[in-house]
Amino acid sequence: MQDLTPQEIEALFTRADGSYLFARWGRPLAPVVFGVEEASLPVIKGAFEAVAALAGLETVEMDPELGANLMVFFCRDWAELPEVPNLEKLVPDLVPLVARLQAAEANQYRVFRFDKRGAICAAFVFLRMDDQLGAVAADTLALSQAVQTVLLWSDRAFGDRSPLGQLEDGRVVLRPEIGALIRAAYDPVMPAAAQDKSHALRLAARVMPRD
Template identity: 70%
Template sequence: MTPAEIEAHFTRSDGTYLCARWGRPIVPVVFGVNDETLPVIKGAIEAVALLAAHSTAETDPELGANLMMFFMRDWDELLALPDLSRMIPELEPLVARLKAVDANQYRLFRFEPDGAIRAAFVFLRMDAHLDAVPADALALGQAVQTILLWSETAFRERSALAAGPDGEVILRPEIGALIRAAYDPVLPGAAQDASHALRLSARMQQG
């Protein structure tokens, strides 16, 4: 992966560069799935955190849970959750926007004072497209997309996932290497200068 390709993964559609990683252990909680699917999702989150040499935990002393994943059939279901509008004051206009563009997923992040990720909300509307995705692939894809603050266009042309030699779903090796590099403790928790991509590239080559 060239420095330019790395930079593109964190360059937003308005041309600004922003890469951020989690600044605290990840504490996931999942709503709207059955008991069989829950371990698949949490297992994927733990596996990607392990890849990044980052930690997960049972509770966040300040927030309780800091990665909240919601699975639903209709966006209006979010408005019926009594405490969610308190955590996300912009919930009503957000739901209206998601319905207007017929979106099936959305991720919302909150940040520490230094710009690192503090919390994330993942919303998945299980339409026909997402229903067709195997649970392990869906879980791994969402875990990858929440371990860092990627550009909204990062995986538009090419998925972060690939088929393994036995047909299983795996993370593309170069994306795994990029995640590991971004969690190098020498690097900052968040960066807004595109030169950060050069530092990521150097660490990927060392790895």
């Protein structure tokens, strides 16, 4: 495993404006998936359950406050989103958001909601299945989205290197150092949210092997 340096960990949670912002889930995940064939549901939900288990997070059928708190939407065109019943109640400014995604020709977007402690309490994942995403295997795409949703990463994280890697037999798996970082982030003694860069040093101390 290639260890992450404290600087690399800090960069994964440092946003484009230079601010450090970290958050993890503060409740069990209650995922639901829209816009895919029923045969694909076990693959997608399985990926989210596997990453949740890595973090020590429970997955449940229903969140007592929100029902489903992790919603994954697959679409062919961003214009489909405003047509989803009641979605505008869950995602404020949905129409302007769709316009920005169309202008940027984006193929994925994630929206997070937070509780009073700053922990993640809900997430909405939007995937526009263009040629690029359509060429990605369902299990690989699901694993990638699960990893990018289990923590509030920087808006620049994984821009130059995927959190996933490929084994010699062709299987795609989570890079071990990213898995170790996720486990460290969910250490019970660590805070659910942080805005101080010293938090990255505490993560590094839990990721690096001890003699």
